[in-house]
Each structure stands twice: as C-alpha cells, then as structure tokens.
Amino acid sequence: MVKAPLPQYLEILNPEQREAVLHTGNSETHSLLILAGAGSGKTRVITTKIAYLIREKGLDPRSILAVTFTNKAAREMADRARAIEPRAGDAMLRTFHSFGAWFLRRNGSLAALPPGFVIYDDDDMVSLLSTIMEGAPRAEVKIMAHGIARSKDYFLSPDDPELDLIDHRKLFRTTYARYEERLAKIGNVDFGDLIKKPVEILRQNPEVASRFRDRFKVIMVDEYQDANIAQFELLKELSGTGTYICVVGDDDQSIYRFRGAEVRNILEFPDRFPGTDIIRLERNYRSTAPILHAAASVVNHNEGRLGKELRSERGPGKKPVLAFLPDQDEEASFCAELISKAVKGSDSNTVKESETKRKTAKTESIENCRYSDWAILYRTNAQSLGFETEFLRRRIPYRVVGSLKFYEREEIKDALALLSFLVNPRDEVAFRRVVNKPSRGVGPSAIDKITEEAGISIIDELDGLSSPGDLAAASRRISPDLSAKARSGVAVFLKAIDAGRKALKETDSNFSPDADDDETGTVAAPSADIPGTTKKRPTLKGEGLQAGEGLSVCVVRLAEESGIAEHHLTHDEIAGNQRLNNLQELANAASLYPATMRGLLEFLEHIELDRSMEENSAGAGEDMVTLITLHNTKGLEFKRVIMTGVEQGVFPRDDKNGDDLEEERRLFYVGATRAMDELYFCSCGMRRMFGRTMPMEPSSFLREIDREGLRIIGKAPYGFARPSGTDSAGSPGKAGKITRSSDGRWQIGDKVFHDDQGYGTVAEIKEGEDGPIVKVHFETGHETRFLSLHQSSHFTKISED
C-alpha cells in the first residue's frame, strides 16, 4: 500500500529495520518483540519508530513512553529521536527508575508517601538495616540488604510465600518486614520501591491506572532482556487493551541477572502478551567477521537461548589477537605499548595537544588512529588501577568510566545527608550520619535518647507525639536531658539545619500530587558542569566555600554552620586532601537549581538517579583511551578493544557455574562485540590479588574459540596450543566429580604443603583437557588449582587421606 517513495529517514533502513519501524499492529496484534543482535541498529530503529509514529501516524508525542535502563541510553534516545523529529522532545523518554520516581512524586500519597520523599541508595539501606540488626556484622547486614533489594526486584513483599526463593530464613522475613516499617515511618523509598510501589498503586487504584492507560498509547522498552519481574509487572499495569507495546532486546546480552534481571521476560514475552509479532535484526554493522566469529563461538556454548545468527555486513578483517603475558604489570605495559605505537604511527605530523582534527579517512586502519579509538575492558573496577598508573607514567590520556567515586566520598555524602535531613526531618539515616559530624560530643547514648523521644524504635506508640518521627523536634524536646556537651553539639546541628532552611525561599512548599503536568517527560536535568569532571579544580579564593547562585547558598550554609567546612579546611591542609574543593564542586552543581524546596528535591533526586558523570562537556569530546568494566560497555562501540584479565578465576570468576557461567559468557559476548576493527585478549600467567601473587590459567572461554579464529602472541601456557577441534566433542560437560586423579597422584582429602601458601587440603579433582586439575583449600582460606601433570612439583604431599 505504500506506493509513494519513503521519506529519507525510512529509506536508509534495511528491510527488517523498516519492517520494525512501520509495524504498528492491528486488531489482532498490538505488541512487537524485536530481537536485535549486537550492533544491528536497534537504537536507530527505536528512535526512528518514535519519529515515525509522531510524524506519519499523527500520534501525540505525549502519549509515547519509552524506557531504558541507563541514563546514558535515555539521553541518547532522546537526542537521536529529536534529531529526526523535534516533537519527539515531548515524548516521555526515561529510565525505568526515573519514570518510577516521576510517578511517585505525583501519586506517592496513595502509598502513604510524603511529597518530599528522598531516594535511599544501597549504602543508606545498609545503614538503616544496621540499626535494625543491632550488633550484626556488616557482612551479614549487607547480605540482608541484598536480599531485600532482590525481593523487591521480584515484586515480593515480606508476607509473600515465595519469599523463600530469595532467602528462606525466618530472620530474613522479619527483618524485611521491620525494614519496611522503618522506611515507611521515615517516609523515604529505596531503589526497588521506585518500581514496586507504582505497581501497587496502579493495582489498588483503578482510576489512576486507567488515567495512565489513557495517556500512554505506545510503550517501548529498550534492553528488555535486563528487565526484572517488578518492571514486567509495571509494564503490564500500564498497558490496557489499546496499548501498543514494543520491546527490544537480545537474550545473549542479558548480564544483570545478579541484580534481578529475568531473561524469561524476553523469552516468554510472546506468551505474556498474546498477539505478538517477532522481528529479528541479525545484520551486524559494527564488527568485522572474525570478531563476530570469536564472540559467537563463546556464547554458542550456552544453552537456553532464543537463537540468532549475527552476520557481519562489514566482511573480513583482522583476526582477534590473544596475547599471553607474564603478569598484570606486563599486561598494562603491553596495552600501553600497543596503543602508543598505533597512535604515534598514525599522526606523526599532527601531534598537537588540542583536538587532533580528524582527517577525512581514506585509508582506514593506521591513518586515523586516535587514543579515543581504544578501550580497555576489565571484569572488576579494581583492575583499572594498574592501567591508570601505567598510563599516567607514559602520559597516555585516559578516562575511567563508571567508577562513580565522587558521590561516594565521605564529605559529599555528609553534605547530601544534611540536605536530605533538611527536606525530611524524619530521615533517621541522614540524622545518624551527620548529627555528630564533625565530632561535637553527641555520642551513641545521646542519639539513642533522641531517637527514643522521636518514637522511632517503638512501633505502635506514635499517637501521643505531636510530630512522630521528627528528629529535629525530638532533639529540641529532649535537649535538657542531655549532657552539657551533647546538648551544645545538638544545638550546633540544629542551627545548621535551620540556616540551611533559611537559605531556601519560602514560596513553594506545595508539591501538588496529582498535577498530571505539562512538563516534558524527557530526562532533562540542568546539564552543565557535573561534579567530579572538572579538570583543573579552581583553587578556592580566600578560605572557605564560595556560595554562588541558587541552591549553592543552601549547601554552603549547611557546610559552614555544621562545622564541616572548617573541619575539612584544616584537615585538607594536614592531609593534603581535596575535600573542601569537592564540597565546592557539589555547591557548584547545586547552583544550577533554584533555592527552593522543590529545587532541592530535584537536585537530590538527580544525584540519586544519575550518578554517572559521563557524556558531559568534560571528557566526552577529548581524545582519550577509555577504561571501563565489561558491564559498562553495553551499548558502546570502539574501533579497537582490549579485553584484559581473561583468566580463569577473574573472568569467569571461579565461583561461577551453571546459569552464572552462562551469564559470564554473555558478558564476554557483549565485550567482544563492542569492537569494530580490532580485538585483543590479554591473559596473564600470574596476577596479584589481595596482595598475594597467584598463578593464573587462561579463561575457559578462550578455549571455546577455535584455534584458527585467533592469532596467538606471547608464550602460551602448556596445553593451550592444542590441535584445533579437540574441544568440541567433550565440550563443557565432561568435567565430572571424581575422587582420585587419573594419573593416580592425588586424592580428595590429601594434605599438602606449599612453600608460599602453607598447609592445605585437596578439595576437588576434575579432569580437564590437560589432565587432572586439582583444587586445594589452604588453611589461610585461600584456594588454588593446579594441573596435576605439570604443576605437582610445587605441592608436597604430607599425608594420604
């Protein structure tokens, strides 16, 4: 029926992409599942579809809701959609969590939330829990916090029978229940609540649900494989009979199971939303064929996939390189060397400090190599350190993505706690954090008296109190009963809070709950300087903090009156810290918000929901190498990628098996498919971990790639350079449980001695391709594994079991 030539923005799509964009459903079908392999242009499809719906189908932009998982993705989606169709700016494009927060700001009263609720992060969660689990070791509290977070991801309340699946202990259930009570009394929410509570509100209030169903005619979800159960429920509640739902995802890129992501969401989508059409995007425009081949070889070892075959549109290219290196220091210098050679070799004539103008690329490979073409990928954040020092030494410019240190700094968290308490005087977590900072004589006993006066620990006796839970009010009431020291300390704290409040304009204390708004839905915080990114910190003029515009006044007043500013001023000089400067940066960031209660709330919410300091003025355009965790690379691409630490125990971690191992494989797949032109793997023979140097074996994933698919450099460990094709027959299943090694040397229970590690016991024996692999538990708690055939000499047998 489409006779007229398509507009250009549709013309450039390939047939599958176009089909996905033009699909709008009919009376039978009103949902679409797009299975989009890595690099297949899925963002283009989503953004084009948004534009198409508005432009060609005449849809009101405000009736479109598109959710993603990261702020970066949300911003990119908004930018690209707007570029095609400006009106897309009025569509609601947000992360799931930011949508949840938006929803609760308006409808939170239906879940008994006060209008000024603040969002607790994982640390706050732990703090609150530790007041509930008094005396419990921190590790125990963290486990509990994790369990509660997971429960909310799975949409499980404390009284749900299925809670046993998360943690079957009675203690867990009761602790979760008490946590919820305390959180409710405080009047704040945690991350999980941002999804769970909206679902509950929608279920209990049909009129609200129908309002939302009327508003959003089209709902799209990006990276759907990362959705958890609660998010699925939210999607269901938001969609009525007339809602068109389009989800996009790739089951092979599901890497957040540990956080509650449920791959079944995407696998079972067609069943849950009957009348679903499925479109596959399998043309990869990003990587050369050999790169895709290596990536696919690994992920093909997984079971339980929808199945999908990526084809490279780019054709042949360089084989991925597998480099064997002695240790992590050599690894770092190998990477540094590789990068500098490539960069220096390319632009010997234009080595200017400023932005190297990209000459129009005639010859692809060597000609145009810049630092920013390169990315170093690693499994854990801790691994970035070695590269940072090496790059610093060699003057290689780099940026570390995602180590969100700024907001985790003590002084910043303190300042934020003061701000939170200002918003909500029932915020016990914030109160405990800062009431005695810097130390001014308010100890545990004083704090206990205050919380007791506020009625916090007594669940049912709030009635007699004028302002239940209000810790500021309680402090004032109980003040005479405190020791002189504590009394004056509390007074200072209260004075600081008061000063902070006075810095806010009186005007708007109203947060009209149900004003279903005229505001734009797109994530749009003030987007100037974000703290932590400023290259050269402005040296503070004179002494102390400088208040600027808007909300910064409030931040500065709080820091000054509380004594935190002065404390850091003196401490910075002694310890050579930057803490006062950091506080200044926080104040600078705050200056973008109005000095009102509402502005303060927005500021706090923005910080809670988007801590990434990425994609802003500093760093984005500069020519630097990217250092990044594998998880953080999702959605990104680089010309040249080095995947480091590809060793058993690091990647995959050695406590991984079954489903967890499959997730690690998908992570490998994600990492490898980031590369456009060149891909490198580094595997070290030894690695320093918690201070000790440990022998390492190459990652099992590397064996899952056929020998011809890789170019190996460096000294391969014995047994790695096997003849090709050996691994397919006995693939992963062969390693069964045995008690004695096939060479007869070792038996489970044998006592051994190792020169470095001391005494240990043989705990496990497996048959690998290179003979028996023996796992030893040492008395120190460490464990190691070694190849019986080649490494037995390091272990002396003490006794046979």
Added chain:
DNA sequence: TAATCGATCTTTTTT
C-alpha cells in the same frame, strides 16, 4: 568519648 593501632577479612558486575 575520640582517636589510634592492629587484626581480619575482602572483591564482582549497577539502576
């Protein structure tokens, strides 16, 4: 009550 020293673990991955 606060600060300091030593011992004892620890380490995923993140909205």
Added chain:
DNA sequence: AGATCGATTA
C-alpha cells in the same frame, strides 16, 4: 593492598 571492625589508650 585496602577497608573495616574491635579493642585499647588518652
């Protein structure tokens, strides 16, 4: 190696 927890001392 670094953080964190606990006990000891000022």
